[in-house]
Amino acid sequence: MLKNRIFKRIYTTKTSLAGFLIVAFFLLIALFAPVLAPVHNANNPYQMPQKSYQIAPQPPSAQNWFGTTEQQYDLYYGVIWGTRLAFGIGITVTFFAFLIGLLVGAVAAYFGGKVDEVLMRLTDVVFAVPSLVLAMVIAAMLGPDIKNMMIALTAVAWPSYARLIRGDILSVKRRDYVTAARTLGAGGPRILLRHILPNSIYPSVVVASLDIGYIVLTAASLSFLGLGAQPGTADWGQLIAMARNWVLGTAQNPLAYWYTVAVPGAAIFLFVLGWNLLGDAFRDILDPRQV
Template sequence: MTNRIFKRICQNKASLSGFVLVALFALVALFAPVLAPVHNVNNPYQLPQSSYSITPQPPSAEHIFGTTEQQYDLYYGVVWGTRLAFKIGITVTFFAFLIGLFLGSAAAYFGGVIDEVIMRFTDVVFAVPSLVLAMVIAAMLGPDIQNMMIALTAVAWPSYARLVRGDVLSVKQRDFVTASRALGARGPRLLLKHILPNSIYPSIVVASLDIGYIVLTAASLSFLGLGAQPGTADWGQLIAMARNWVLGDGTNTFAYWYTVAVPGGVIFLFVLGWNLLGDGFRDILDPRQG
């Protein structure tokens, strides 16, 4: 199965480039301490600051991506930001997936009142624009990376709940589930051994597409000052620090281009990579494609 998926990924140029992008980012995240040696042992995500001068400095031998406002090193920010992006993306998606899986399968399996209550609650969460809801929750909890992850999880789970519910409802009707019931299997066994293994694949595809989107939303929250604190190696935070320099110095619009282009480009590539990979997964796991 895994072998077959890998083979199919390599056959398609788009999904292959997605895979390569994500793999590169994963390597960067893995070897972050080697690529950018930690300077503050207590908090490796703290950006090194070479001086307190406010004007960003262009790329140089010492700072290969340049520095942003207050002389924070962009290269260090990109490298450790990759690790943070994986941490946020994977943790949030994992917990959102878990909550969605639990609520969706409970709704579908028990049906009736439980189904109505869970799904109407899901509808309510869906009805509020997710970024606005995440902002409200993050603002209530206070600006902090962990709180931001909680806020993102709180808005990401409903799509999984819906997806899982639909799949469980259809698998529940299949004959092998009835056969298992006729053999004497009850609730937990039916759900864990027969229904869930046959209904989680679509959600896994959505999860792989979601990781990029979650990182993007996290960057938006950081940009709005609701996520990582100034000085954190977070891509959204790096863009936030570039806010005053986007328009250049008055005569040359692109005077400080690197303050925006470096973190912006990295986010772009990261999200693109996950989207291409997720699309590849979807094509592979779609039964109509054989």
């Protein structure tokens, strides 16, 4: 069974197991965020508590385990609730991008002709602009907000799925079992949904698992540039943006404010690493072209 293959692969491969454990660790943090860091603002749980209005960050202490950012936002609260926000952004954007790409790629490949030409040229238009630049433009036009940032990321992420799914469907639709189903009188939608898509979707699922980490990394980049989360939001990119004025420390101690960059930076690094390792495991399990 596929489920047994998945668990066997994860448990018997060190890198896959490491990825699974990292993602599971962050998932537990996201699920138990209200327990680990009690909500400060009931109307907006992602709003970090502000200890004071002092400009300089404060080092880790018994009151603030990870220290504070500039203007005294609690880093611990930001990392904990930023984990939940990272899962929300990564999974939501990947899901909708996958759904749009699946629809566009399936329609283009199955019907072909002018439909395929129009849809693929639309895909080429999106591909013509670097994804980060296009996401920045869309986010700037919509305004700095998490929902607008997610729309921008979805708008630039779907073409890769459309291309991949189209190519796999073009291969699968010529196989004998599809021809046999058509000969027996099966309709177009039935053939597409029951025979073609289930046998051509796995490579795209692998890419989606890898993309979750990339989406979170891109979202952090947009927030760092001021095109994502609002100041004070528990967002990893926003935390690093608050640390940019303190990277060099002081003349006497260049590492005086190391925690302002190291803590959110480590969270982003481990989150992306976990999804990449787990995605490699899914690739080996689901992609029949892998030996």
